[in-house]
Amino acid sequence: MRLVVAITPLAGALAFPVAVPLVLRWVGLPAAVLTAVVVGTLWFVLMLRTAEMPSHH
Numbered sequence: 001m002r003l004v005v006a007i008t009p010l011a012g013a014l015a016f017p018v019a020v021p022l023v024l025r026w027v028g029l030p031a032a033v034l035t036a037v038v039v040g041t042l043w044f045v046l047m048l049r050t051a052e053m054p055s056h057h
Contacts, residue, residue, distance in 0.1 A: 012043035
């Protein structure tokens with residue numbers, strides 16, 4: 001689990017700027033915007049799910 005926690009920010013930071021321009025070039029602007037929304041949302045959800053929160057002791 002620690003590996004997922006460590007890789008999640010890096011994976012999103014690399015996937016977003018790579019995926020959006022590629023989709024923009026090959027498919028078009030509407031698909032690129034949709035890709036940005038989907039990748040950004042998935043990245044946000046994964047960051048929340050893998051966040052290590054301090055305990056309330």
